[in-house]
Amino acid sequence: MRETISSAPEVIDTEGQPRLNRRQAAKIRTRQKVLDAARALFAERGYDAATIRDIAKGAGMSTGAVFANFQDKAELFECVFAEEMAGLLQDIQTAAGHEGRVVERLAEGLTAGYHRSLEHLPLMQAMVARSWFQPAAADERSRTFVKPIIEAIIAVLQAGIREGELRQDLDQLVMGRMIWDVFIANFRYAAYDNWGIEELTPHIRKQLDLILSSQLARQ
Amino acid sequence: MRETISSAPEVIDTEGQPRLNRRQAAKIRTRQKVLDAARALFAERGYDAATIRDIAKGAGMSTGAVFANFQDKAELFECVFAEEMAGLLQDIQTAAGHEGRVVERLAEGLTAGYHRSLEHLPLMQAMVARSWFQPAAADERSRTFVKPIIEAIIAVLQAGIREGELRQDLDQLVMGRMIWDVFIANFRYAAYDNWGIEELTPHIRKQLDLILSSQLARQ
The missing domain is CATH 1.10.10.60 (Homeodomain-like)
Known part of the structure; x- marks a missing residue:
């Protein structure tokens, strides 16, 4: 903890953040x-x-x-959602790392995502449920929190393309979104079939194999 | 309309249905x-x-x-859900037909599903939303209505395996469920991006291609 707190909010501290009064x-x-x-x-x-x-x-x-x-409950939920997606992004990115085969990197990343979110599964369920029935403006805002995660998935695909593992003509957006959709859909098995990380890990791996195999570049 | 209605509910009419008083x-x-x-x-x-x-x-x-x-609102919703899934099953099965390449049959079937459900998209949204946050017993019941649709998808995969189009060792359950999950996830584009049948048709086709291509038997 900082001993003295500046009363001038404009002062920038050593980490480049404005200090707070x-x-x-x-x-x-x-x-x-x-x-x-x-x-x-x-x-x-x-x-x-x-x-x-x-x-x-x-x-x-x-x-x-x-x-x-x-302002209201909707704003509260949105803030909780934003926090959760930011945490999820960080966990997925960290676990996906920077090298290795695409399927491994994505499997590692998404498994880390399950690790994180299984701890508060009902919240995850509420978030997905609400994403299906909210005003369009709220959906647009919540997409801005999900977008970086889909972009992180696509970044892994792009690395695979650059390194010649995946086909150049791969439809990155369709595939990136589909991987995210499949990742999310699997939470239902956690919610209703008591799947834990032991079941989800091989399952998402199998799904990634199915989705990615046809897009491997001919060596 | 039938002119005379029997008062004996046990009497079976020509279609094999018990007559009603x-x-x-x-x-x-x-x-x-x-x-x-x-x-x-x-x-x-x-x-x-x-x-x-x-x-x-x-x-x-x-x-x-x-x-x-x-009994209550939950039972009402469940009955509406059951009706909707039965209609969806019928439309998908009819459009998927009995012959042709797997990817074509599934694309036809699922496109027919979009045709049907886009007409009452908010109901579909409510159904998906509720499927994420309902008591476990209700989820179990609602799965019995979805199961025949996943089985219909799997039946198309099995025909493809029998006819040598798809690999013998294809994981039918993982693939069948994944195709269903992807089919459902696409409704969000309809709900929030105004995708109509013109956008959904090529999209599900692309997704099916991605999912199925790696499982084509080597000719």
């Missing part, structure tokens, strides 16, 4: 507390049954304090 | 009226925002009449 820092802590309570409640009940009143209770605050930070 | 026939008509109103309201609002009160209103009945036929 006490009030701003408190506001951020409050926001995060609300977000954590919201995430827990959405995971427990899904979107519709979670109320602002109970989220406030979970955060130990008044509903007024929640509304001072978030 | 007046009261039973009226009950079936009432049920169907409620189901149609429910389907319309679920399509308009999704699952959570549709109330029994409004479904009853849509059917021109009292809520009591609705509850005389259905």
Whole structure:
């Protein structure tokens, strides 16, 4: 922890981030507390049954304090969604690494994604469920959080093309989106068939093999 | 319409169906009226925002009449879901036909599925959304309605194996489920990107090509 906190928000600290004054820092802590309570409640009940009143209770605050930070439940859910996708991206990218065969890299990356998300599977379910029935503007915003993950998948495909492993004419967007869709669809087996990482790992590997094999360049 | 309706429900008519007495026939008509109103309201609002009160209103009945036929909203939704999957199965099977290359048959079948379901896209969205967040017992029941569709897809794969088009060692279950998952995932483009049949048709064809090409038997 920093000992002294500057009162001038414009001052840039050594990591290039603007320093926060006490009030701003408190506001951020409050926001995060609300977000954590919201995430827990959405995971427990899904979107519709979670109320602002109970989220406030979970955060130990008044509903007024929640509304001072978030416009409504939809905004709260969107922030939780954004956090989750950012974490997922990081885990997938780290595990996919920078070298190796495409199918291995993607299998490693997506397995890491399952590792992460299985820990709060009901939240993941609520997110997918909501992605199917939300206003178009909300969908557009939530896509901006998913897009970097699909781009990370496509980046692995592109590395495979560059290195001559995959065909030059591969339809990157169709394949990248399909891999993401298949990755997401598998969570249903986790939710309803109790699949753990032991079942999901070979399954996504098999699916990646099916999707990728036809696109291997002739050696 | 039949002129005389037997009062004995056990009598079997020429189509092998038990004949219904007046009261039973009226009950079936009432049920169907409620189901149609429910389907319309679920399509308009999704699952959570549709109330029994409004479904009853849509059917021109009292809520009591609705509850005389259905235990609760969940049962109503399940019946609408079952009807929809039965119709989808029929359309896919008819269009997939009995001969031709696997990729063509599946593309024809699934395109017919899009044709059908695009007409009530919001209902389809509500169904997928709910499939991600329902009690395990409800999921198990809803799978019994989806299973015949996946089996129909697998039957096409099996024909391709028998006729030497596809590899003998193809993992039929993994592939059949994956094709279904991809088929469903594409509805999001219809919902949020205004994709119509013109966009979905070449898209599912491309995806089928990607999924199936690696499993073609070496001629």
